[in-house]
Amino acid sequence: MKVSPETVLQIAALANLHVDTDELPRMQHDLEAILGYVEQLSELDLTGVSPTASVVDIPTPMRSDDALRTLPNSEVVRNAPMHAKGSYVVPKVIE
Amino acid sequence: MTELIEQTLSELAETVAAGRASCSEVMQAHLDRIANVDGAIGAFVSTRDEAALAEAAAADAARARGEQKGELHGLPIAVKSNIVSPDFETDCASKILAGFRAPYEATVLERLRHRSGLVVVGNTNMDEFAMGSSCENSAVLTTVNPWDTARVPGGSSGGSAAAVAARQVPVALGSDTGGSIRQPAALCGAVGLKPTYGRVSRYGLVAFASSLDQIGPITRSVADAASVLEVIAGHDPLDSTSSARDVPDFRAGLDGSVRDLRIGIPREFFDAEGTDPYTLQLVRDAVAELERAGARTVEVSLPHTSYGIAAYYLIANAEASSNLSRYDGVRFGFRAAADELHEMYSRTRSEGFGTEVKRRILLGTFVLSAGYYEAYYGRAQQVRTLIRRDFDDAFEVCDLIATPTSPGPAWNLGERVDDPLKMYLSDIFTTTVNLAGLPAISVPCGFDKHALPAGLQLIGPAHDEQVLLRVGDAYQRQTDWHARVPAL
Numbered sequence: 001m002k003v004s005p006e007t008v009l010q011i012a013a014l015a016n017l018h019v020d021t022d023e024l025p026r027m028q029h030d031l032e033a034i035l036g037y038v039e040q041l042s043e044l045d046l047t048g049v050s051p052t053a054s055v056v057d058i059p060t061p062m063r064s065d066d067a068l069r070t071l072p073n074s075e076v077v078r079n080a081p082m083h084a085k086g087s088y089v090v091p092k093v094i095e
Numbered sequence: 096m097t098e099l100i101e102q103t104l105s106e107l108a109e110t111v112a113a114g115r116a117s118c119s120e121v122m123q124a125h126l127d128r129i130a131n132v133d134g135a136i137g138a139f140v141s142t143r144d145e146a147a148l149a150e151a152a153a154a155d156a157a158r159a160r161g162e163q164k165g166e167l168h169g170l171p172i173a174v175k176s177n178i179v180s181p182d183f184e185t186d187c188a189s190k191i192l193a194g195f196r197a198p199y200e201a202t203v204l205e206r207l208r209h210r211s212g213l214v215v216v217g218n219t220n221m222d223e224f225a226m227g228s229s230c231e232n233s234a235v236l237t238t239v240n241p242w243d244t245a246r247v248p249g250g251s252s253g254g255s256a257a258a259v260a261a262r263q264v265p266v267a268l269g270s271d272t273g274g275s276i277r278q279p280a281a282l283c284g285a286v287g288l289k290p291t292y293g294r295v296s297r298y299g300l301v302a303f304a305s306s307l308d309q310i311g312p313i314t315r316s317v318a319d320a321a322s323v324l325e326v327i328a329g330h331d332p333l334d335s336t337s338s339a340r341d342v343p344d345f346r347a348g349l350d351g352s353v354r355d356l357r358i359g360i361p362r363e364f365f366d367a368e369g370t371d372p373y374t375l376q377l378v379r380d381a382v383a384e385l386e387r388a389g390a391r392t393v394e395v396s397l398p399h400t401s402y403g404i405a406a407y408y409l410i411a412n413a414e415a416s417s418n419l420s421r422y423d424g425v426r427f428g429f430r431a432a433a434d435e436l437h438e439m440y441s442r443t444r445s446e447g448f449g450t451e452v453k454r455r456i457l458l459g460t461f462v463l464s465a466g467y468y469e470a471y472y473g474r475a476q477q478v479r480t481l482i483r484r485d486f487d488d489a490f491e492v493c494d495l496i497a498t499p500t501s502p503g504p505a506w507n508l509g510e511r512v513d514d515p516l517k518m519y520l521s522d523i524f525t526t527t528v529n530l531a532g533l534p535a536i537s538v539p540c541g542f543d544k545h546a547l548p549a550g551l552q553l554i555g556p557a558h559d560e561q562v563l564l565r566v567g568d569a570y571q572r573q574t575d576w577h578a579r580v581p582a583l
Contacts, residue, residue: 008457015416015460016423016437017453018445030454031461033516038405041474044481051476052483054306055292055532055557056336063332075198081430088425093436 001035003028099124100262101580104319107265108166111158118158118169118214122151125171125216129263132583137238138248138258140176142217143183147171150214157212167322168212173258173267176218176235177225177301178310180204183215187301188233189223191447192428201299202334203268203310203327211326216264219254223449224419225275225303227251228521231512232451239508240283241581242547246505249279255313256283261583266314266323270300272307273407274500274525277537280313281500281550284539286567286577287313288320291558292532293338295324296331304414305336307407307529315577317538317567321345324560340558348561349568354389356566358382359493363400364524371503373543378499381540381551384573385497385566395489395496399481400527406482407526408519409462409475416459422447454515483531490556495566498524500537500550524552534560538567539576548576 008028012019019027073086082089099121102110110116126144133139154169179185179197186192200209207213222232230238230253238253240246241261248257252269256279259267269276271289280287288311295310302308312323328342360382365375386392424430424443431442448456462471489496502523511518528535534557537550551570555563571577 007461011457011461011464014464015456016420016440016444017448017456018441019453019457020445023450027454027457030515031458034408034458034519035461035471037516038409038471038475041402041405041409041478042470044399044402044474044478046474046477046481049477049480051473052479052530053476054336055483056338058339060335061339071198077426078198079195079427081424081428090425091434091436091439 001032001039003032003035100128102265103316104167104170104265104314104322105316107170111169112166118151118154119148122147122171122214125264129216132261133263135239135244135583136241136257136261137236138219138254138261138263139173140186140188140218140220140235140254141184143215146182147214147216154212154214164210164212167326170213171216171264172207172213173216173219173255173264174204175221175252175255175267175269177221177270178204178268179299179301180215183218185218185301186235187224188221188235189448189452190234190429191422191443195427197299199299202296202331204299206326219252219258219267221254222251223452224301225251225270225272226415226451226455228274228278228518229511230254230279231508232449234449237508240505241583242284243505243545246507246547247282249282249501249505251275252313253279256280256285256287259283259285259313259315260581262580266312266319268310269313270308270310271529272303272411273529274522276311276313277500277525277535277550277552278522281537282505282548284548284576284579285313285315286317286320286539287311287537288324288560289528289535290324290328290560291338291534293336294534294558294560295327296334296337298331298333302418304411305418306414307411317536317564317571318346318349320536321349321564338558343561345561345564348565350565351569351572353385353566353569356390356495356562357493358385358390358392359395359489359496360392361395361397361400361489361496361498363397364498367502367523369502369520370499374499374501374503374549377541377543377549378497378551381570382497385570388569388573390566393493395493397485397489397527399478399485402478403482403527403530404519404523406475406478407522407530409471410479410530412455412459413463413472414459416456416463419452419456451515479530482527486531486533495562496554498552498554500524500552504543504545504547504549528554533557534563536563536567538570541576
């Protein structure tokens with residue numbers, strides 16, 4: 001599978017990553033090599049084979065709807081690079 | 096008395112119970128060992144000397160009052176730097192989580208520390224976010240193999256495996272998404288147990304690929320792996336994928352007997368191209384040893400083995416790209432300076448993540464994106480079904496499966512860092528186990544001509560860790576590979 005530089009940049013934008021111009025050829029090469037390798041899966045006839053998303057073979061169990069103790073707000077925001085009045089602070093998003 | 100740092104966890108428990116040493120003395124001996132050798136090994140991201148000594152002293156006091164939490168109360172353990180506690184930082188060896196201290200305790204640590212009284216000595220190095228097979232993707236430091244310091248310890252739990260092999264701790268926790276407990280254990284000459292998916296709660300394990308991740312112990316003896324598993328296993332209401340099945344008494348079955356057990360030998364693992372002949376011979380010798388003890392071998396086939404790596408890297412990276420979207424500079428960790436929100440997200444992530452993590456996020460995003468989802472991610476999930484069926488069929492005729500853990504011994508530092516695909520291929524024998532959610536253990540099975548350790552991988556049916564522990568323990572009763580000490 002050919003991966004164009006534009007595809008790498010488009011994927012990077014979707015992933016909120018910035019790929020520098022000097023990183024771009026390397027990432028393009030690596031993605032192409034890895035996608036080339038995984039092409040082998042197309043050799044298999046998978047007609048009628050159901051997908052496995054999880055090996056847990058029981059349905060998601062229900063739990064009783066009890067109110068549980070939650071962390072205090074001060075603990076929740078403690079790790080944030082910027083916080084004020086119990087809220088996360090981010091660069092302005094509305095002009 | 097054997098030197099304290101040479102003793103296994105169960106030997107230390109006996110030593111302390113018999114009053115031959117206190118928990119404080121045991122702790123001091125291990126902290127001294129870390130101070131002496133970790134400059135050369137680099138297993139630890141951080142240690143908590145004072146806190147660990149205080150906790151060990153408190154354990155001595157509690158034992159004296161008759162308030163012992165269990166036989167492991169006060170004994171040392173190390174923890175991979177992706178399992179959280181409010182009592183220490185957890186950075187996943189990543190710049191993006193530098194200084195992160197979680198506001199809650201992982202369930203495994205709740206059980207080990209608070210219920211059973213083990214004392215965390217420090218956090219061990221790893222590949223960033225557990226993405227790697229050599230520990231070289233750490234943003235923090237380089238860990239080397241205690242058997243040859245020019246070589247990698249394996250990964251991603253390389254720090255945990257190196258610490259156990261170098262006698263810095265008797266036991267360490269690791270996490271295994273595609274072999275990250277078993278492969279470094281094999282490369283460092285330690286025991287590494289990856290439990291059945293769901294056996295151990297993942298609450299408080301920083302998520303990499305949620306349908307594959309599982310926490311487990313790295314130890315020197317199989318009996319110790321059983322002891323630790325007994326503590327950490329069992330249902331947890333905080334992890335809905337944790338199994339509600341009863342936790343057996345894992346040590347009770349360790350009777351040294353393997354008579355009439357049927358060991359499956361999968362031809363695809365022994366014929367795999369690129370496997371080191373010396374490693375293969377050591378694994379064959381180990382199987383022969385088990386046959387002499389009364390086990391039988393039966394040839395089995397796992398025909399989709401060669402597709403395992405491809406399916407694994409598609410599924411793991413798809414899940415990773417989703418799980419790692421939370422690192423955006425808002426709620427925790429590193430934030431890059433920026434005037435605008437989206438720029439802040441992308442600069443934070445670009446400066447905070449290392450190259451391999453970015454590569455995997457890009458790959459995962461690609462295979463989940465419109466137009467490619469069915470061809471890549473969807474197909475990989477179908478192949479996962481075939482891999483599970485292979486194992487189901489094999490376990491119709493055998494009780495467990497024996498393979499090499501790694502296709503070869505530890506390689507030189509730097510040898511594979513520029514070739515991600517080659518690095519991925521070193522996981523050929525371990526990833527299918529995670530895709531099928533099965534338990535597996537790596538047990539030291541000898542040394543090659545360069546005196547590098549090799550590992551025998553035993554794979555069991557889902558929820559049957561007992562058969563692996565029984566056979567691994569029986570093998571260790573016949574051999575002394577695990578008792579050999581690297582010269583440091």
